[in-house]
Amino acid sequence: MANLYGKNSDTQVLPSLTFQYDLTPRLMTYLQYQRGAQFPNASQLYGSWNLGSSYAGSQQYALIGNTDLKTETSDNLEWGLKGEVTEGITLRTALFYNSYKNFIAYTRYTRANNPGQFTNVPSNIYTIYQAENRDKAYIYGGEISTKFNFGTWFEQVDGLSATLALGYSEGKSKSSYSGDKYVDLDSVAPMKAIVGVAWDDPAKRYGTALTATFVKGKQATATNRESYSNSGSAITDASSDYMRVPGYGMLDWTAYWQVAKNVRLQWRGLQPHRS
Numbered sequence: 001m002a003n004l005y006g007k008n009s010d011t012q013v014l015p016s017l018t019f020q021y022d023l024t025p026r027l028m029t030y031l032q033y034q035r036g037a038q039f040p041n042a043s044q045l046y047g048s049w050n051l052g053s054s055y056a057g058s059q060q061y062a063l064i065g066n067t068d069l070k071t072e073t074s075d076n077l078e079w080g081l082k083g084e085v086t087e088g089i090t091l092r093t094a095l096f097y098n099s100y101k102n103f104i105a106y107t108r109y110t111r112a113n114n115p116g117q118f119t120n121v122p123s124n125i126y127t128i129y130q131a132e133n134r135d136k137a138y139i140y141g142g143e144i145s146t147k148f149n150f151g152t153w154f155e156q157v158d159g160l161s162a163t164l165a166l167g168y169s170e171g172k173s174k175s176s177y178s179g180d181k182y183v184d185l186d187s188v189a190p191m192k193a194i195v196g197v198a199w200d201d202p203a204k205r206y207g208t209a210l211t212a213t214f215v216k217g218k219q220a221t222a223t224n225r226e227s228y229s230n231s232g233s234a235i236t237d238a239s240s241d242y243m244r245v246p247g248y249g250m251l252d253w254t255a256y257w258q259v260a261k262n263v264r265l266q267w268r269g270l271q272p273h274r275s
Contacts (some may be wrong), residue, residue, distance in 0.1 A: 010071045012037040027083035027091075038072040038104060044131035045069060061127040063106075064117075070102040070133050088152030093144040103137035103173050105187065106130065135176035139188055141169025151202075159202050163211075165194040179234020183221045190216040190247070208255040217247035 016034040023029055047065030080094035106129045109117045121128060145165035151158030171185035198209035222238035256266045 010039060012071060012073065023081075024083070027081065027085060029081050030079070032076075032078045034076045034078075036074040036076055036098075038074075040066075040069040040071070040104060040131065044104060047130075060125050061129065062121060062125050064121070064128045064130040066131050069104065069131060072100060072102050072104045072133070074098050074100045085146075088149045090147045090149075091144075092146075093142070095142040097140045098138060100134075100137040100139070100173075103134040104131055105134055105137075105173060105185065107132050132175075134173040136182075137171065137173035137185065139169060139171035139185065141167070143167040145194075159200045159207070161198050161200075163194065163196040163198070167192045177235050179236070183223050186220045190218040192216070204258060206255070206257045209253070211252040211254075213250045213252065215247050215249075217245055219244035 012035075014035045014037055016032070018030060018032040020028055020030045043063060043065075045065050045067055048063050076096065076098045078094055078096040080092070082092040083090065085091045109128050109130065111118050111121075111126045117128060117130070118125075143166065145163065148162045150160045150162070167189075168191045169188050171188040172182035173185050174180050174182045193214045194211065195214075196209060196211035198207065200207035220242040222240045222242055223235075253269045254267065256264060258264050
């Protein structure tokens with residue numbers, strides 16, 4: 001591999017520091033800094049596609065390698081709470097902000113608009129994706145989850161619990177090209193919410209849970225980065241729009257029976273729904 005593509009290696013020092021404080025014997029808060037690094041993987045460096053006869057038509061695409069990729073580094077800050085707020089209610093929440101340098105993301109090129117990128121690409125492939133380093137990027141967001149154990153207050157429903165969770169994140173990146181601006185990151189997951197109800201036998205012999213998961217739809221932001229020619233002129237705004245990927249909901253019903261100490265039967269059913 002080194003003879004064909006050259007050598008790609010790097011070393012990173014990744015310090016981290018965490019401060020913790022107990023607000024109560026069962027609830028603590030923390031502030032954390034962590035240095036991160038993401039080394040390019042084999043697919044990003046060397047590409048991957050099948051050169052067989054199965055490629056036909058104008059809708060085929062390939063992942064093209066980029067041996068000039070640099071290591072992605074990040075500075076990550078997180079603040080949160082976790083523990084038991086009061087008897088019967090547990091809480092876990094976090095706010096985070098991650099700042100990236102040389103963020104690795106894919107750029108889309110088409111044969112019609114970027115013929116120079118297709119010099120060594122089979123003629124029946126009309127679209128390629130190539131991993132590239134963005135000059136700057138950031139991702140921020142938060143998540144919160146809580147669980148209510150109703151048996152704490154009502155002995156008749158000992159084992160009954162409810163779970164609520166919500167996660168949100170947003171990220172943007174920009175290249176060092178003249179005139180470029182921050183554009184939404186396609187790789188950042190959309191908002192997600194979870195609602196669940198469960199009952200477990202106090203002796204843990206059997207139980208069941210019903211969980212609903214909702215994920216918001218998302219639409220990628222078009223950019224003209226792939227057409228930049230390094231001529232010194234500024235990048236113009238893209239005039240096209242990508243299709244919006246719809247959100248979805250999923251209902252998950254599970255049940256278990258602890259037949260013996262080392263024997264457990266479990267059942268799971270799913271009911272998806274798209275919006």
